[in-house]
Amino acid sequence: xxxxxxxxxxxxRLRKVxxxxxxxxxxxxxxxxxxEWAYVKECLDTGWVSxxxxxxxxxxxxxxxxxxxxxxxxxxxxTAALHICLQLADVQPxxxxxxxxxxxxATANAVAYCGAIxxxxxxxxxxxxxxPDKLNSYLSKIxxxxxxxxxxxxxxxxxxxxxxxxxxxxxxxxxxLMEVCQRYKLEIVEDASESLGSFYKGRHTGSxxxxxxxxxxxxxxxxxxxxxxxxxxxxxxxxxxxHLTTVAKLPHPWRFAHDQVGYNYRLPNLNAALGVAQLERLxxxxxxxxxxxxxxxxxxxxxxxxxxxxxxxxxKSNYWLNALILTDVSSLYLEDLLHLTNSEGIMxxxxxxxxxxxxxxxxxxxxDLTTTESLASRVINIPSSAFLxxxxx
Ligand SMILES: *Cc1c(COP(=O)(O)O)cnc(C)c1O
Numbered sequence: 001x002x003x004x005x006x007x008x009x010x011x012x013r014l015r016k017v018x019x020x021x022x023x024x025x026x027x028x029x030x031x032x033x034x035x036e037w038a039y040v041k042e043c044l045d046t047g048w049v050s051x052x053x054x055x056x057x058x059x060x061x062x063x064x065x066x067x068x069x070x071x072x073x074x075x076x077x078x079t080a081a082l083h084i085c086l087q088l089a090d091v092q093p094x095x096x097x098x099x100x101x102x103x104x105x106a107t108a109n110a111v112a113y114c115g116a117i118x119x120x121x122x123x124x125x126x127x128x129x130x131x132p133d134k135l136n137s138y139l140s141k142i143x144x145x146x147x148x149x150x151x152x153x154x155x156x157x158x159x160x161x162x163x164x165x166x167x168x169x170x171x172x173x174x175x176x177l178m179e180v181c182q183r184y185k186l187e188i189v190e191d192a193s194e195s196l197g198s199f200y201k202g203r204h205t206g207s208x209x210x211x212x213x214x215x216x217x218x219x220x221x222x223x224x225x226x227x228x229x230x231x232x233x234x235x236x237x238x239x240x241x242x243h244l245t246t247v248a249k250l251p252h253p254w255r256f257a258h259d260q261v262g263y264n265y266r267l268p269n270l271n272a273a274l275g276v277a278q279l280e281r282l283x284x285x286x287x288x289x290x291x292x293x294x295x296x297x298x299x300x301x302x303x304x305x306x307x308x309x310x311x312x313x314x315x316k317s318n319y320w321l322n323a324l325i326l327t328d329v330s331s332l333y334l335e336d337l338l339h340l341t342n343s344e345g346i347m348x349x350x351x352x353x354x355x356x357x358x359x360x361x362x363x364x365x366x367x368d369l370t371t372t373e374s375l376a377s378r379v380i381n382i383p384s385s386a387f388l389x390x391x392x393x
Contacts, residue, residue: 078215
C-alpha cells in the first residue's frame with residue numbers, strides 16, 4: 001500500500017470515532033463529573049487538606065474493596081508506591097530485579113532507588129507484558145537456584161523479584177508467569193499503575209503478587225491529581241508500608257522518634273478527596289472506555305496493515321490506552337503517522353522507548369528483546385479519554 005493512501009485511511013478511520021473538534025483531542029484527559037467539587041470543597045472548608053483526614057482512610061478502604069485486596073495504602077504517587085513495594089519484597093542493594101523492557105521509566109527507576117539493578121525481559125505480542133515462556137527459558141539459561149534464592153550465574157548477583165506491568169491496562173498472563181516465579185523463588189511485585197479496573201480470569205490485577213502499586217496520575221483511568229497506592233493481602237506488610245510512608249515515625253503523642261530511614265510518601269487528604277469521588281465513578285468510566293475501544297475496533301475493521309490492540313482472551317481490560325499496531329511493512333510509516341495525526345489535532349504517541357535503550361540502563365543485563373524492539377517501532381497510542389466513549393452511564 002502506498003504511504004499517502006495508508007496515512008489518509010488511518011486518519012479517516014480515527015475521525016469516524018473521534019468528535020469533530022477544532023481543539024486538540026488529548027491522549028487521556030480526566031473528567032470531573034461527580035462529587036469531585038463537593039469533596040475537595042469539604043477539605044478546604046474544614047481545613048483537612050494535608051497528610052491526615054477522613055478521605056485518605058475512605059480512599060484506602062474503597063480501593064481495597066474494589067480490587068479485592070485486604071489492604072491499600074495511599075501514596076503521593078505511583079512511583080513512590082513502587083519504591084515501597086520493592087522494599088516490602090526485601091529487594092536489597094546489589095540485587096537484580098526482572099523488569100519488562102517495555103514500560104514507563106518509573107518501573108526501572110524504582111528498582112534503581114533501591115540500589116538494585118533491573119534485568120530486562122521481553123514481552124509478548126498479545127499482552128505487551130512479560131512473556132512467561134521467554135522468561136522461563138532465559139532463567140533456565142542464566143540462573144541457579146540455591147537455598148538463598150535465585151542467582152544470576154553471569155553477574156553473580158541475586159535475582160530477588162520480578163515486576164510484571166499490565167501494559168496499557170491489559171493484564172499479563174499471570175498463571176504461567178506465577179508458575180515460573182515459584183520455580184525460581186522470585187517475589188512478584190505487580191506494577192498495576194495502568195490497570196485499575198482490569199481483571200485476570202475474574203480477579204483484579206494487583207491482587208496476585210506479594211504487593212502491587214497503583215497510580216492515580218492525571219493521565220490514568222482515575223486521578224487524584226498525583227497519587228498512588230500500595231496493595232497487599234499481608235497485614236504485616238501493610239503496616240510496614242504505612243510506617244515507611246510516614247517517615248518511619250514511632251507512635252507517640254508528641255515525641256519524634258523514628259526507627260529507620262523512612263519516606264514522606266503519604267497521599268494528602270485533598271488528593272484523596274478527589275480520589276474518592278473519581279472512584280465512585282469508576283464503573284461508568286470503565287463502561288465508556290470499553291465502548292470507545294469497541295468503536296475503534298469497528299472503525300478499523302478491514303483496515304490494511306494496521307490493527308487495534310484488543311484485550312487478551314483471559315482478561316477483562318480497562319482499556320486505559322487504546323493502541324494501533326502496524327505491521328513490519330507499515331511500521332516504516334510510524335513517524336509520518338505521528339506527524340500527521342498530531343498536526344491534525346489528534347494526539348497520538350508511540351509506545352515507550354525501550355528501557356535498555358535509555359542511557360541510565362544501557363549496561364543493564366537483559367535477555368533477547370526482539371519482540372520489545374519490534375513493538376516499540378509498531379505501536380501507536382490513540383486518544384482514550386473515557387468521555388470519547390459517549391455518555392452511556
Ligand atoms: C503511571 C505509571 C507509574 C507511576 O507513575 P506516577 O506518575 O509516579 O504515579 C508507574 N509505572 C507505570 C507503568 C506507569 O504507567
